[in-house]
Amino acid sequence: MTSLSDILADLVSDVDAVFLFSPNGSFYERFEDIQDVVVIGAENTVDADTFVELPIPFADIQDRIKFGIEGAMDDDLVGDGDVVACIGSLFSDDADFASRVRVDETMRSGIYDLFTNSRADPAVISDVFEVALELGRKGQKGKPVGALFVVGDAGKVMNKSRPLSYNPFEKSHVHVGDPIVNVMLKEFSRLDGAFVISDSGKIVSAYRYLEPSAEGVDIPKGLGARHMAGGAITRDTNATSIVLSESDGLVRAFKGGQLILELDPEEY
Numbered sequence: 001m002t003s004l005s006d007i008l009a010d011l012v013s014d015v016d017a018v019f020l021f022s023p024n025g026s027f028y029e030r031f032e033d034i035q036d037v038v039v040i041g042a043e044n045t046v047d048a049d050t051f052v053e054l055p056i057p058f059a060d061i062q063d064r065i066k067f068g069i070e071g072a073m074d075d076d077l078v079g080d081g082d083v084v085a086c087i088g089s090l091f092s093d094d095a096d097f098a099s100r101v102r103v104d105e106t107m108r109s110g111i112y113d114l115f116t117n118s119r120a121d122p123a124v125i126s127d128v129f130e131v132a133l134e135l136g137r138k139g140q141k142g143k144p145v146g147a148l149f150v151v152g153d154a155g156k157v158m159n160k161s162r163p164l165s166y167n168p169f170e171k172s173h174v175h176v177g178d179p180i181v182n183v184m185l186k187e188f189s190r191l192d193g194a195f196v197i198s199d200s201g202k203i204v205s206a207y208r209y210l211e212p213s214a215e216g217v218d219i220p221k222g223l224g225a226r227h228m229a230g231g232a233i234t235r236d237t238n239a240t241s242i243v244l245s246e247s248d249g250l251v252r253a254f255k256g257g258q259l260i261l262e263l264d265p266e267e268y
C-alpha cells in the first residue's frame with residue numbers, strides 16, 4: 001500500500017540540495033538541520049549562509065525556480081544532473097509547495113546572467129524593468145505605449161545612434177529609480193526612439209535613433225524595427241535592451257543579440 005506521505009517523500013528523497021524560496025523566519029528555522037539549503041529571495045531576511053538574490057519578484061513560479069537554479073549554477077552550488085527540492089509558499093506564508101527539479105545545462109536561459117553579468121548595475125536593470133512593466137500595465141493615458149531602453153555601455157551606444165530631436169536630458173544628472181525620473185521616462189515614452197542609460201543608471205539621452213550594424217538578429221514574429229534595433233544594439237555593444245511592445249504589450253530583454261526574457265506586465 002502506498003500512502004500519500006510515501007509519494008510526497010519520493011518528491012524530496014535523495015536530493016542534492018534544498019532551495020527555499022523567500023522563507024520567513026519560522027519557515028527557515030524548520031530547515032536548520034538540513035544540509036545544502038539555499039535560500040532564494042529578494043532579500044536575505046533570514047541571514048542564510050547560502051543565498052541567491054531574486055532581482056525582480058517573478059510572479060510566475062517557473063521563472064522564479066529557473067532564476068534560482070541558474071543563480072545557483074553560476075555560484076557552483078549545483079550542477080548538471082543534480083536533483084533539487086524547491087520549497088516555497090504560494091498561497092500562505094508557510095511552506096505550501098514542493099517541486100522536484102533536475103538541474104540541466106539547457107535550463108540556463110540567461111535570466112540570471114542578464115542581471116549579474118550585465119555592464120550596468122543589477123539594480124539599474126531592475127529599476128528599468130520596473131518602469132517598463134508599469135508603463136506596460138498602465139499605458140500612456142490608458143492607451144498602449146511602446147518604449148525602448150538601452151542600458152549600459154552608453155558611450156558606445158551613443159556612437160551607434162543619432163538624435164531624432166533635442167535631448168531633454170542633455171544637461172541633467174538624473175537617475176532611474178528616482179520616482180520623479182520614472183514619471184519623466186513615462187512621459188517621454190510617447191516620443192520616438194530609444195532612451196540611453198549609463199551603467200550607473202544616469203539617463204544619458206532620450207530620442208535616440210539606433211543604428212546598430214549587426215544584422216540577422218532573431219526577433220519574435222509580428223515585431224518590427226524597435227525590437228530589431230533593440231536586439232541588434234546589444235550585439236554591437238555590451239548594453240542590455242529592455243523593450244516594451246506597443247503591439248503585444250510584453251516587456252522583453254535582449255543581451256548579446258539574444259532575446260533573454262519575456263514578461264507580461266499584467267502578471268507583475
Ligand SMILES: Nc1ncnc2c1ncn2[C@@H]1O[C@H](COP(=O)(O)OP(=O)(O)OP(=O)(O)O)[C@@H](O)[C@H]1O
Nearest residue numbers: 146192193209210223224225226227229245246247
Ligand atoms: N532604430 C530605431 N531606434 C530607435 N527607435 C526605433 C528604431 N526603429 C523604430 N523605433 C521606434 O519604434 C517605434 C515602433 O516601430 P515598429 O512598430 O516598427 O516596432 P515594433 O518592433 O513592431 O514595436 P511595437 O511592438 O512597439 O510596435 C517607432 O515609432 C520608433 O519610435
Ligand SMILES: [Mn+2]
Nearest residue numbers: 223224225247
Ligand atoms: Mn510595430
